Amino acid sequence: MLESFRYNDGCVIARSAEAKALGIKMGEPYFQIRQKLRQHGIFAFSSNYALYGDMSQRVMTILEGMAPVLEVYSIDEAFADLTGMPGSLERLGREMRARVLRCTGIPVGVGIAQTKTLAKLANRAAKLWQRQTGGVVDIRKPEKRNRLLQVMDVSEVWGIGRQMTAHLADMNIRTAWDLAQADAWTLRSKFSVVVEKTARELRGTSCLALEEQVPPKQEICCSRMFGKRLHELPPIREAVASYTARACEKLRAQHSLCKKVRISIRTGMFNPDEPKFTKGIICELPYPTDDTRLITKAASAGLELIFRAGFAFSKAEILLLDLRQRGEFTDDLFVATPPMAAERVMGVMDAINARWGRGTMRPAGVPAKPDWGMRREMMSPSYTTRIDQLWTVT
Structure with missing residues (x-):
């Protein structure tokens, strides 16, 4: 069974590895590829944000119980500070991966390194070569780090997008290793301090601290x-x-x-x-x-x-x-x-x-079931957030 998720039942926004291998592209209109999906046995699902949020919280709760400090970076990513943890960190990474899989059914990748940027790159390697690595890659040793940097395209580096990749190619920077060896001050003057910090992080110098408390959003x-x-x-x-x-x-x-x-x-x-x-x-x-x-x-x-x-x-x-x-x-004394x-x-x-539950109490102008609401006609069951959709065993 393959999966391809859709937003508003309009276009593809997430793909399994199998769907990618069959040429299903990000952003393709669903009506144009509906027949292709059926021919290859690909199942399409509408977005189910309540389920995603709940599963994310379960994963993060497991990780918080195994690491002293955790920064939840996004719905499916987190950074953990393992400084001072006893024993083998690679073994701990495998225990984390096994516990998350056992408790949630979600396979995850674990990257271990001295900096956030290197950890992200190691995590990418763990996903790309899951069979060889078992989903855990530790690149704290310089020889392992350098070998990975040399085989990783610069576009795989955290924060290096498509346009930046093209700009770096003009400077003959094509791999993560090339970026790590580039002069930091040149990168800063030509691009930004962010690219400079990225290069320093690839060398093993930590420039991005863990944020235990996420600052309030400005918008x-x-x-x-x-x-x-x-x-x-x-x-x-x-x-x-x-x-x-x-x-x-x-x-x-x-x-x-x-x-x-x-x-x-x-x-x-x-x-x-x-x-x-x-x-x-x-x-x-x-x-x-x-x-x-x-x-x-x-x-x-x-x-x-x-x-x-x-x-x-x-x-x-x-x-x-x-x-x-x-x-x-x-406060202004002269305003409301x-x-x-x-x-x-x-x-x-x-x-x-x-x-x-959300929407139990709401403004009168907000209908309970609007006819203009987002189309989600193929939404997967909310197994963990709705009691009427629990699995039944007969």
Whole structure:
């Protein structure tokens, strides 16, 4: 069985190794390759964010119990500081991999090195040559590190994208080894301090410390494609209210306040038969707030200003700007101030949704089952997050 995941049932956004080998490309429209998938026995699934989030939390919980310090870098990546751990670190890496596989069924790769960039490269090697390495690669010894750097293309290095790869090729830097040997100050003057740090990290000099506590985001975005084209203002207003509520949940989760909100809408950009339109507007709030009601009101007012009849809209985006922590700003005596009860109301709503599920309590403008919602007609069961979808044994 092969897998190919799809966002909004529109295009391929993730592929198994087997799907890649059969030539399934990232971003391909699903309707164009539907028959090809069937011919090769590839199963396509809609995005299931609740399941992904839950499984990610389970994996990170296992790793936190085996490492003294852990930085959760993304939904499927983490850095662990193993300084001072007794015994063989390679053996510990294999124990981590085995425990995650046993408890979640998810195979992972483990890379061990002196720096974050080298650890990422070792992890990449563990995935590329899983059969030979058993999914664990330790490159702390200089000879192993150098051998890996010499066989890895520079594009495999963490943070080196397609354009940077082309620029580095002009300098005859084609492998990770070439980048590690390049003059750091030249890289800094020609590109940036980030590329300089990358080169130093490849040499074994740590420039990127572990972040045990993730700093608050400076911007919070919630953006979704509609499940179908929308031509009227009311359903778009519902979608905007829904996206705003989700963005405000993230805002309160990091204990931040928002002073500006940007709302934008656009039509589909790839159908030559549809007229194109995109527009956004920034709305100033009367005071820094995390109140979903006030931010939704501002976003709705901005939507009415940018909406144009006669277009088939496919997407809306909410962007919370000018974020600040409580106590990091000085109130103005001559402007409005937030009601004392607003914070308590939002706290109660978040507590209810945390206990009974997201959307249990929501703004009146957000429907429970909108007809414009994201299409996920082939979503896999939520085995770990919904009791009505648990496996049954007969």
